[in-house]
Amino acid sequence: MHLDKLKLFTIENKEEKKFLSQKTKEFDFKMFNSKELTQLINKMKKIMRDSQGIGLSANQVGLPYRFFIAEVPSKEGNKFYAIFNPKIEKIEGEKLELEEGCLSVPGVYGKTPRYEKITISGFNRYGKPIKIKAWGLLAHVFQHEIDHLDGKLFIEKAKELYEIKNQKDVHSI
Numbered sequence: 396m397h398l399d400k401l402k403l404f405t406i407e408n409k410e411e412k413k414f415l416s417q418k419t420k421e422f423d424f425k426m427f428n429s430k431e432l433t434q435l436i437n438k439m440k441k442i443m444r445d446s447q448g449i450g451l452s453a454n455q456v457g458l459p460y461r462f463f464i465a466e467v468p469s470k471e472g473n474k475f476y477a478i479f480n481p482k483i484e485k486i487e488g489e490k491l492e493l494e495e496g497c498l499s500v501p502g503v504y505g506k507t508p509r510y511e512k513i514t515i516s517g518f519n520r521y522g523k524p525i526k527i528k529a530w531g532l533l534a535h536v537f538q539h540e541i542d543h544l545d546g547k548l549f550i551e552k553a554k555e556l557y558e559i560k561n562q563k564d565v566h567s568i
Contacts, residue, residue: 450568452543463540479518487512496567505553
């Protein structure tokens with residue numbers, strides 16, 4: 396694995412768009428040792444932060460595996476997540492429409508309906524099972540990233556898409 400070759404895939408490139416529309420395969424922890432996995436997560440975190448994002452799935456950087464990272468602002472401060480083989484176990488409440496953008500769909504935003512509360516299961520970076528209850532923005536981010544892993548983009552669900560040319564002060568998932 397050449398981490399220096401990882402880059403953000405966008406729909407502006409025909410081949411990258413095709414890759415983004417494919418469902419990812421289960422992550423196999425035997426493929427990476429602990430050091431390599433830490434390096435991979437750190438490289439993805441750098442790409443996400445440099446792009447002013449708050450979530451990034453593996454396929455957005457050209458990896459066909461089922462995992463994502465997220466770092467979502469909250470009252471308690473930013474919390475970082477690296478979740479492998481995530482599954483939505485439970486959905487609760489109504490669908491809320493929040494404004495979403497996507498690092499792979501630069502400059503495009505739209506109100507996207509997603510469930511207000513979800514419970515996901517998966518594995519942490521050490522291969523240990525985890526279960527997380529999420530609501531609000533965090534639930535939105537998790538659903539957005541899981542959609543990515545299933546080959547779906549937010550623009551397929553969003554209402555009233557619009558463009559913002561200067562994205563300097565806007566975060567994307």
